Amino acid sequence: QGQVVESGGGLVQAGGSLRLSCACSGSISGILAMGWSRQAPGKQREWVARLIRPDTTNYKDSVKGRFTISGDNAENTVYLQMNSLKPEDTAVYYCFATRGIYTYWGQGTQVTVSS
Numbered sequence: 001q002g003q004v005v006e007s008g009g010g011l012v013q014a015g016g017s018l019r020l021s022c023a024c025s026g027s028i029s030g031i032l033a034m035g036w037s038r039q040a041p042g043k044q045r046e047w048v049a050r051l052i053r054p055d056t057t058n059y060k061d062s063v064k065g066r067f068t069i070s071g072d073n074a075e076n077t078v079y080l081q082m083n084s085l086k087p088e089d090t091a092v093y094y095c096f097a098t099r100g101i102y103t104y105w106g107q108g109t110q111v112t113v114s115s
Contacts, residue, residue, distance in 0.1 A: 006095040009109030012085055016113070020080040022095035022106060030099040034078040035069065038091035038111075045094070051078055063089075085113045 008020040024031060035050030035058075049069040050058045057069050068081040082089065090113050095106035 004095050004097050004104045004106040006093070006106040006109050008080075009093060009111045011112045011114065014085060014087055014113055014115050016085050017081070017083045018085065018111060019082070020093055020095070020109060020111075021077060022079070022097075023077045024097040024099075024104065025076075031076060031097055032100075033098045034071065034076075035096055036078075036080050036093055037096060038089075038093045039108075040088075040091040043091075048093070049080060082111070085111075087113050087115045089113050 003025045004022060006020060006022040008018060010018060012018055022034065024034065031053065033050055033052045036048045037045050038048050039045040048060050048063060049067055051069050051071050059067060066084045069078060071078045090111060092108040092110050094108045097104045
């Protein structure tokens with residue numbers, strides 16, 4: 001039993017920044033990893049960043065140096081700090097949490113970057 005809740009999306013001009021947040025309810029000890037995927041209009045959903053307990057991170061090549069994922073283990077939350085945003089970053093961003101053999105997904109939050 002668990003639920004993933006995310007927020008922080010919005011409209012920003014190219015070069016700006018946003019911070020997404022995600023919290024997973026339920027057993028903290030059972031969470032193996034949390035992270036983010038995104039889906040742009042007309043495209044497949046793609047993996048963006050992942051945090052494996054307690055502090056190992058992985059990033060899609062195109063966001064390295066611009067995005068940073070971090071976590072708060074006590075509250076079972078993750079954040080995605082997005083800097084130097086580009087129009088091609090425009091997408092619905094989905095948080096995911098892996099617990100046991102199951103992966104839970106958030107409702108998605110819209111990020112729109114204008115030029």
